[in-house]
Structure formats: C-alpha cells, structure tokens
Amino acid sequence: MSARHSLRICAALLLSLAFATAHAAPEASGVKVPANQRFVLPNGLTVVLVPNREVPLIAFSGFVRGGALVDPAGKPGVAAEVAGLLDRGAGKRSAFEFADDIEGVGGSFNAAAGAEAINFNGQFMARDMKLMIELLADALMRPHLDADEFAKFRDRDIEFIKAAKDSDPSQLLPEYGRARLFSGHPYAQPQGGSERSLAALTQSDIVAYHAAYFGADRTVLVFAGFFDANAMKDALKAAFGGWAKARSALPKLKAAPRATGRSVLLVDSPGSVQTYFWLGNVGVNKYYSGRPALDLVNTLYGGRFTSILNTELRIKSGLTYGASSRFTRGTVPGEFAIQSFTQTDDTGKAIDLALETLDKLKHDALDPAMLESARAYVLGQYPLRLETAAHWAAALADLEFYGLGKEYIEGYGPALAKVDQAEAAAVTADAFPRPEDLVIVLIGDAARIREAAAKYGPVTEMKITQPDFSPASK
Amino acid sequence: MPTASLGRTLSLGLLAFATLAAAAPPRNTVPPEYVVHGEDQVKSLTLANGMKVIVWTDRDIPNVALYNWVRVGSRNEVPGITGLAHFFEHMMFNGTSKRKPGEFDRAMEAQGGSNNAFTTDDVTVYQDWVPRAALDLAFDLESDRLANLSFDPKVIESERGVVYSERRLRTEDSNEGFLAEQVQGTAFIAHPYQNPTVGWPADIQGWTVEDLQKFFKTNYAPNNCTLILVGDVGAEEVFALAKKYLEPIPRQEPPPKVRTTEPEQLGERRVRVQRDASTPLLYAAYKSPAANDPQGPAINLLFSILTEGNSSRLHRQLVEEKKLAIDVAGRFQEGFDPGLSWLMLTLPEGARVPAVEAALDQALAQVVQQGVTDAELARAKNLFLSGFWKGLATVNGKASALGAFEVFEGDYRKLFSAPETYRKVTREDVQKAAALIFQKAHRTVGVLEAPPQAAAPAAPAAEAKP
Numbered sequence: 001m002s003a004r005h006s007l008r009i010c011a012a013l014l015l016s017l018a019f020a021t022a023h024a025a026p027e028a029s030g031v032k033v034p035a036n037q038r039f040v041l042p043n044g045l046t047v048v049l050v051p052n053r054e055v056p057l058i059a060f061s062g063f064v065r066g067g068a069l070v071d072p073a074g075k076p077g078v079a080a081e082v083a084g085l086l087d088r089g090a091g092k093r094s095a096f097e098f099a100d101d102i103e104g105v106g107g108s109f110n111a112a113a114g115a116e117a118i119n120f121n122g123q124f125m126a127r128d129m130k131l132m133i134e135l136l137a138d139a140l141m142r143p144h145l146d147a148d149e150f151a152k153f154r155d156r157d158i159e160f161i162k163a164a165k166d167s168d169p170s171q172l173l174p175e176y177g178r179a180r181l182f183s184g185h186p187y188a189q190p191q192g193g194s195e196r197s198l199a200a201l202t203q204s205d206i207v208a209y210h211a212a213y214f215g216a217d218r219t220v221l222v223f224a225g226f227f228d229a230n231a232m233k234d235a236l237k238a239a240f241g242g243w244a245k246a247r248s249a250l251p252k253l254k255a256a257p258r259a260t261g262r263s264v265l266l267v268d269s270p271g272s273v274q275t276y277f278w279l280g281n282v283g284v285n286k287y288y289s290g291r292p293a294l295d296l297v298n299t300l301y302g303g304r305f306t307s308i309l310n311t312e313l314r315i316k317s318g319l320t321y322g323a324s325s326r327f328t329r330g331t332v333p334g335e336f337a338i339q340s341f342t343q344t345d346d347t348g349k350a351i352d353l354a355l356e357t358l359d360k361l362k363h364d365a366l367d368p369a370m371l372e373s374a375r376a377y378v379l380g381q382y383p384l385r386l387e388t389a390a391h392w393a394a395a396l397a398d399l400e401f402y403g404l405g406k407e408y409i410e411g412y413g414p415a416l417a418k419v420d421q422a423e424a425a426a427v428t429a430d431a432f433p434r435p436e437d438l439v440i441v442l443i444g445d446a447a448r449i450r451e452a453a454a455k456y457g458p459v460t461e462m463k464i465t466q467p468d469f470s471p472a473s474k
Numbered sequence: 475m476p477t478a479s480l481g482r483t484l485s486l487g488l489l490a491f492a493t494l495a496a497a498a499p500p501r502n503t504v505p506p507e508y509v510v511h512g513e514d515q516v517k518s519l520t521l522a523n524g525m526k527v528i529v530w531t532d533r534d535i536p537n538v539a540l541y542n543w544v545r546v547g548s549r550n551e552v553p554g555i556t557g558l559a560h561f562f563e564h565m566m567f568n569g570t571s572k573r574k575p576g577e578f579d580r581a582m583e584a585q586g587g588s589n590n591a592f593t594t595d596d597v598t599v600y601q602d603w604v605p606r607a608a609l610d611l612a613f614d615l616e617s618d619r620l621a622n623l624s625f626d627p628k629v630i631e632s633e634r635g636v637v638y639s640e641r642r643l644r645t646e647d648s649n650e651g652f653l654a655e656q657v658q659g660t661a662f663i664a665h666p667y668q669n670p671t672v673g674w675p676a677d678i679q680g681w682t683v684e685d686l687q688k689f690f691k692t693n694y695a696p697n698n699c700t701l702i703l704v705g706d707v708g709a710e711e712v713f714a715l716a717k718k719y720l721e722p723i724p725r726q727e728p729p730p731k732v733r734t735t736e737p738e739q740l741g742e743r744r745v746r747v748q749r750d751a752s753t754p755l756l757y758a759a760y761k762s763p764a765a766n767d768p769q770g771p772a773i774n775l776l777f778s779i780l781t782e783g784n785s786s787r788l789h790r791q792l793v794e795e796k797k798l799a800i801d802v803a804g805r806f807q808e809g810f811d812p813g814l815s816w817l818m819l820t821l822p823e824g825a826r827v828p829a830v831e832a833a834l835d836q837a838l839a840q841v842v843q844q845g846v847t848d849a850e851l852a853r854a855k856n857l858f859l860s861g862f863w864k865g866l867a868t869v870n871g872k873a874s875a876l877g878a879f880e881v882f883e884g885d886y887r888k889l890f891s892a893p894e895t896y897r898k899v900t901r902e903d904v905q906k907a908a909a910l911i912f913q914k915a916h917r918t919v920g921v922l923e924a925p926p927q928a929a930a931p932a933a934p935a936a937e938a939k940p
Binding site: 030054055057099100103107108125127156159163165166167168169170270271273311315318319320342372373376379380384387388389390465 | 507534535537576583586589603604608632634635637640646649651751753793794797801849853855859860863864866869
C-alpha cells in the first residue's frame with residue numbers, strides 16, 4: 001500500500017493529496033521510502049508523518065528510548081511492566097474507561113519493552129484521529145501506573161510465563177539462551193522479566209522508571225495513513241508540546257564479547273516428547289557494513305524453506321518440523337541463533353546435523369547459483385514487508401531509532417545486487433560462529449537426553465519450573 | 475487454540491476468516507470507512523474443466539498473491555487415514571513426474587517467490603507470494619503438481635517424521651493443543667469434525683502410498699479448486715495463463731459429499747485431562763451452525779463482544795474483576811457443516827476450576843437473558859470494521875478474504891457488501907445468537923489440570939515449586 005489506491009476510496013480526496021510515493025516500482029529492488037514530513041518540536045520530540053489514503057486507517061509506531069537496558073540491577077521486567085501499564089488508566093480515564101474508548105472506536109494500542117526502548121504501535125480509523133492523539137498523549141505522558149492495576153498486571157505476567165512452559169516451551173528458548181550468552185551484559189536480562197523478578201517488583205519501581213526515563217527528547221512518533229499532514233502537525237504540537245525532557249541519562253551500551261568454546265544449559269522438562277534446542281553466539285550490530293551479504297548468507301543458511309539447515313534437518317531427514325537461524329541486531333551486537341526441535345531420542349542426531357551444517361558453511365565456498373537464488377529471494381520478498389501504512393510506520397520508526405537514513409531502505413536493493421562471492425565469504429567468516437564456539441540450550445526430558453547433551457560441552461542443569469531463566473540467580 | 479488450522483511451516487498465521495462489519499448507518503454522505511470500492515475491478519472466469527479463477531488487480535507493490543483453495547480437509551477423512559488431508563498438503567511440495575522432490579520450492583525461491591499452505595477441518599489452501607515476473611513459473615508449478623503429482627516412498631517416510639514432529643510440537647508437548655483435540659473428539663460422535671487435522675499418531679505412522687494416490691484422485695479434481703490472484707497483474711493475463719496451464723487438466727468426478735450429519739446432542743459432555751500443568755485450562759465448545767448460516771454475522775459479533783480485547787465482557791468480568799482467569803479467548807469456528815464455537819480459558823496456578831466454571835456460566839446466562847448493550851454492539855462493529863480494513867491493506871489479505879467469501883459463503887462479492895451485512899445486526903440478533911449457541915445440553919466441557927498430588931508428604935512437592 002506504499003502507493004497506489006487500488007480501492008479508490010474517496011476519489012475526490014485523492015486529487016488534493018500532497019504525497020507521492022514511488023508507485024509500483026518496476027523492480028523489486030526499487031522500493032522507495034514514501035514522501036514524508038519530519039520535524040522536531042522544541043522539547044525534542046521527533047515526529048514523522050506519512051500521509052497515505054489507501055484505506056481509511058491511521059497507523060502509528062514509535063518508541064521511548066530506554067527499555068530493558070535501564071531496568072534497575074536485579075529487577076528485570078520493570079520496563080515491561082511500565083509498557084503494559086501505559087494504557088491501564090491514563091489522563092482522565094480509568095483503566096476500564098481507557099480500554100472502552102480505544103476499542104469502542106475499533107482502535108488498538110500495544111506497547112512492549114525491547115532491549116533498548118519501550119516500543120508501541122496501534123491503528124485507529126481515520127475519523128478518530130483526535131481521540132487517537134489524546135489517548136496516545138495520555139498514555140505516554142500521564143499514565144496512572146496505579147498500584148492495583150500494577151499488581152493485577154504483574155501477577156498475570158507471571159502466570160503467562162508458567163502457561164508458556166505448559167503449552168509452548170520453545171518460545172522461551174531465546175530467554176534462556178540470552179541469559180547465558182550475554183551473562184553480565186544488559187542483553188542478558190529477560191525483557192519481560194522472570195517469574196522471580198516480577199514477583200519482587202513494587203509499584204514504586206514502575207513510577208520511578210517513568211519519572212526518570214520518559215520524556216519528549218527520548219521519543220519518536222511516526223504516523224502513516226489517512227490524514228491531513230497540517231492538521232496532524234497542529235494537533236500533535238498541541239498535545240505533546242508541553243512534555244518535558246527525560247530526567248535521567250541513558251547508559252552507553254558496550255558490545256558483549258563472543259563466547260569461546262562450548263557450554264550446555266539443559267532445562268529439564270520431564271515427560272516432554274521433544275527436545276527444543278538453541279545454539280547461539282554473539283553476532284553483529286545494526287550498522288554492520290556487510291549487512292546485504294549477511295542477509296544473503298543467512299537466507300541460504302537458515303532463513304528460508306530450502307535453507308541448508310531446513311534441508312538437512314527437515315527435508316532430507318524428517319527429524320523436525322522446522323529449523324532456522326537468525327541474527328538479532330541492536331545498537332551493539334545481539335545474538336546469532338539456530339533454533340529447532342526433534343523427538344527426544346533423536347536429540348543428538350539433530351544437533352550433530354546442525355553443527356555439521358555450520359561447519360560446512362564455515363569451510364566450504366558458497367555455490368554461486370545459490371547466491372543468485374538468495375539474491376532473487378530477498379529482493380522478491382522485500383516489497384511484501386513494506387506494503388502497508390503500518391509497515392511504513394514501523395520501518396521509519398526503526399530508521400529513527402538507529403539514526404539511519406532512507407538509504408538504509410532505498411539502497412538495500414542496489415547493495416544486494418552488488419554482493420559477490422568474496423563478500424559472502426568474508427561475512428561468513430566474520431559473523432557466523434564456529435561450531436566449536438556456541439552456547440547451547442536444550443529444553444527436554446533430562447533423564448533421557450543428559451548423556452547426549454554431555455557430548456557438546458560441560459552441562460549445567462536446571463528445572464523448567466525454576467522461576468528464572470538462568471540457574472545462577474539467587 | 476483448537477487445532478483448526480495447521481500450517482506447512484511455523485511462520486503461518488491462522489486462516490484469516492474475513493471479519494467484517496460496519497458501525498453507524500451512513501447518513502447523507504457515506505464516510506470512507508463504510509465504502510468498499512473495487513468490486514468492479516474483480517474479474518472471474520470458470521475454466522472448461524470447472525476450475526474458477528478470480529482476479530483482483532492491485533498494483534501497489536510489484537508482487538502477486540496466489541491462493542489455490544481446495545475443498546478438502548479433515549472432514550473428508552475416515553478412520554485409519556485421519557490427518558491425510560494435512561499430510562497430503564505436505565506431499566504437494568514433494569515431487570511430480572516432471573520435477574524432483576524439493577524442486578517446487580527451489581524453483582520458486584530462485585525466482586524470488588515464497589509459499590506456504592495450510593489445512594483445516596474443511597479446506598486445504600496453497601499460497602504463493604511471487605514477484606510479478608515469476609507469475610508464469612507459479613502457474614507452471616501449480617499446474618504441474620495438480621496434473622502430475624508423484625509419490626517417492628523415501629520422501630513419504632521422511633515427511634511422516636516432519637508431520638509427527640509438528641504433532642509433538644502442537645499437541646503432545648502443548649497442554650492447549652492436547653485439550654482442544656480431546657474436546658473436539660468428544661463433541662462429535664458421528665461427524666468427521668471429530669478428526670484432529672494433524673491426525674492420530676497411529677494413522678500418521680500407518681498411511682500408505684495407496685492411501686495418498688486414492689486421496690489425490692478423489693479430491694484434487696480441478697473442479698474442486700478455486701484459484702485467487704491479487705496483485706500487480708491484469709485479469710486478461712491471468713486468464714491466459716490459466717487457460718494455458720490449468721485448463722488442460724481434465725475435469726473429474728467431484729469428491730463424494732460428506733454424508734454423515736451429527737445427531738442432535740441431548741446433554742452436556744465432559745472430558746477431563748490430567749497432565750503436568752501449572753496453569754489449568756477450561757474449554758467449552760458449543761454446537762454451532764455452518765459458516766453460511768444467516769446468523770453468522772451475529773454470532774461473530776457475539777464472540778467479539780464476549781472475548782475480543784481488554785474491554786470485552788468475559789475478559790473484564792473473569793480476568794480483570796474476579797481474577798479467575800488469566801486469559802479468555804473465543805471464536806465461532808466457521809465450516810461447511812454445523813460445527814463448534816469455542817470459549818477457552820487459561821486459569822492461574824492453583825485455580826479452583828468449578829468456581830471458574832460457575833462464574834463463566836453465570837456470565838453466559840446473563841447474555842442469554844439480558845442481551846448486550848448498545849455500546850457493546852457498537853464496539854464490536856467498530857472492531858470488525860477496523861479489522862476488515864487492516865485485512866484489505868495487503869494483497870495477501872485481499873486474496874485471503876476473497877477466497878474465504880467465495881468458498882465458505884458461496885460468492886466473493888459478499889466481501890463488498892459485508893460492511894452493510896454487519897451494520898444491520900441488532901442487539902436482538904445478538905441475543906438470539908447467544909440463546910442459540912449457549913445451550914448446556916449442546917456443549918462439551920474440557921478441563922486440563924495436574925493430577926491430584928499423591929498421598930506422599932506435601933513438603934517435597936511444595937519445594938519443587940519454586
């Protein structure tokens with residue numbers, strides 16, 4: 001929906017539109033950032049507006065810098081609880097009134113803590129623009145952070161972790177993996193907290209976080225959709241112009257060191273019929289110069305259906321329903337991780353195969369035809385991820401967060417086109433870990449896989465019912 | 475969640491049954507959110523072999539979404555071959571007489587396309603998302619597997635492992651999946667909706683190449699398929715490709731009708747599952763009409779009022795006010811035949827299930843007796859309306875919605891009149907729907923909780939709970 005108005009809603013209005021996005025780029029690589037207005041209010045609030053009238057909705061996306069990074073020592077989950085409480089009572093509305101007024105008009109508002117920011121997004125029908133801005137300003141500037149609401153919300157978050165252990169343990173693998181891989185670094189903190197850390201939080205932790213780290217100069221708001229840019233600008237100035245700057249400084253993140261050697265965390269889930277596994281090490285950051293080559297190599301290795309990993313573990317052997325790999329890239333390097341699962345008795349076989357594929361990747365040259373295939377794939381799929389107003393709101397907020405220009409999007413296709421064998425080999429050597437250097441996490445029936453696990457390095461064991469994502473915490 | 479939909483890969487979302495509604499009646503000028511343009515841009519053609527092709531041109535992005543809806547699902551299975559429709563979905567990617575196993579994916583990805591597929595009780599749907607330049611290839615690949623599918627015994631064995639792994643992930647290692655399967659299996663005593671879409675373990679391990687061949691011949695007739703294309707392509711171009719690649723596939727005898735109808739349920743059924751669990755589950759599945767029932771919109775709005783969002787009635791009462799549940803989900807599961815509507819509650823550790831059930835029953839009785847408020851109905855209509863527009867913002871969402879209306883409602887044009895259909899629903903309609911659905915004699919209740927502690931001393935057990 002970056003450009004054309006196939007629905008031809010309100011054709012008369014279209015004539016007066018001042019925006020012109022690149023429509024239907026002739027090639028997939030021709031993705032263009034839609035015309036937009038960017039301005040910074042005197043209090044430091046950054047706003048980006050992307051008018052687009054394809055459907056009668058307004059999407060927003062934004063963030064307040066901070067996040068799990070500034071959770072107080074030993075108290076992971078504070079930022080997550082702040083995020084969750086933003087719309088549970090704010091301004092003149094109680095928690096129930098706030099929910100009634102958002103959903104009553106068919107709107108949405110979601111907020112969650114990431115590693116380095118509290119991120120939020122939502123969508124309202126265009127006719128409710130005024131209400132949307134009022135609610136958003138209240139949620140960010142005037143949340144009640146009420147004691148009862150906090151207790152209720154926090155208690156439920158604790159139960160949700162238990163429910164995940166009951167019904168989808170694989171979704172917790174990255175929490176266990178990061179806790180171990182980044183031990184001692186802020187990225188080790190579970191962004192949503194753990195059962196134990198959440199239980200220890202108090203309302204004053206929540207209030208203190210908001211007072212210290214929320215402020216206009218830490219915040220970016222991006223709106224995309226069906227609105228008049230001038231009217232929106234005026235409304236935003238009125239609603240957010242009086243917001244103060246944040247009081248406390250943000251710490252500067254340092255890169256975590258890569259793990260050397262191998263170690264295994266075995267999380268015992270008695271009776272589990274499969275083993276869910278995660279193999280990771282520290283990867284690269286958002287600014288990594290080899291990004292286009294890295295995206296191609298990871299697409300080939302574990303990023304698509306016919307990837308090397310999925311071919312070996314699923315297509316050829318039938319060991320699993322899925323195997324994949326990905327890089328998580330922050331302002332400093334996040335993790336590279338392989339994730340998959342297999343029936344308990346095949347645990348060793350599947351992990352051996354995964355390690356073999358990584359070893360081959362590190363040692364063998366990539367087939368040029370495969371590189372071409374990955375290039376076509378990444379280029380061909382790229383427009384589908386930048387189709388709607390909501391996609392563009394999220395993408396432009398991402399650029400703002402990392403201080404990247406539109407070249408990051410528009411230059412991506414041309415940069416992909418230039419990646420050659422040598423560059424692919426260079427990022428493979430540089431960014432992918434050796435199979436000898438991995439943090440390994442297994443969730444499964446320890447009595448049946450303990451022996452297999454020991455093959456891969458020194459094993460530390462914990463029970464899945466333990467209330468933290470790491471055995472070390474007291 | 476009930477295992478209504480099983481995807482080929484983990485990335486897949488649930489089948490997006492288009493959820494559609496409108497709010498206040500338009501006055502003199504119709505506001506844009508109530509006007510769905512584009513019906514005149516949708517073109518359709520029925521090929522000589524009976525396959526219907528529907529095209530909606532949308533040139534926003536240089537890509538095309540292609541959906542092939544096949545009217546076959548787990549309701550077309552019999553004992554011994556449960557799960558075969560879903561397994562078949564996997565095998566549709568695994569080789570033809572012209573292409574080796576895996577070639578479908580390799581060729582499509584090399585031209586920039588991706589794909590997926592999913593199976594439900596009622597349908598199997600194949601999805602391709604391709605750059606427009608790869609459209610010819612997509613038609614070639616789709617027609618090849620419909621005309622020339624072949625089965626390599628080695629591939630059947632390895633794919634059996636893949637599907638069993640999917641079952642372990644979603645059912646055996648998942649309390650939610652496990653309970654849903656038990657409830658669905660208990661709710662039907664005759665109709666094949668009792669079959670789990672992924673299949674029973676012994677059937678997964680037991681089906682044969684002959685079973686697959688027979689299933690293909692019976693169900694994959696071109697006249698049992700509906701093709702939907704949305705994106706950067708004109709209708710004439712699509713029709714030419716369809717005539718070239720798909721029309722030569724001969725029409726076949728359509729699959730036999732599902733003969734069995736479920737006899738009326740005359741009393742509540744209950745199923746208890748004892749499994750290791752911190753958070754107990756309480757599910758209730760009510761017998762409900764088919765997707766094309768005129769009360770469908772009212773039932774959808776009823777479930778939105780009860781369970782959609784933080785301001786929904788059951789969430790507010792049971793989660794926020796009484797703190798009896800940590801999550802309440804619900805939906806009307808729309809199919810070709812009368813099926814189920816679900817309420818699914820996740821309870822906090824240590825919950826007393828009967829007390830929660832009593833509170834749930836009280837809340838449902840209140841809806842049946844007193845109906846819903848104007849504000850609740852307006853909210854539900856607005857949520858449907860915004861969901862409708864979010865769906866229509868992508869070529870993929872349009873393809874999904876067109877297909878759902880064509881296949882389940884009998885006419886894709888109903889997509890364009892849906893806001894009007896939903897706008898007309900009244901409070902009385904919703905109350906009537908509640909009275910129709912929430913009948914205790916027509917429900918199956920499922921409870922999953924940890925087995926009672928053994929008579930052993932309580933201390934060690936308490937210690938194990940950190």
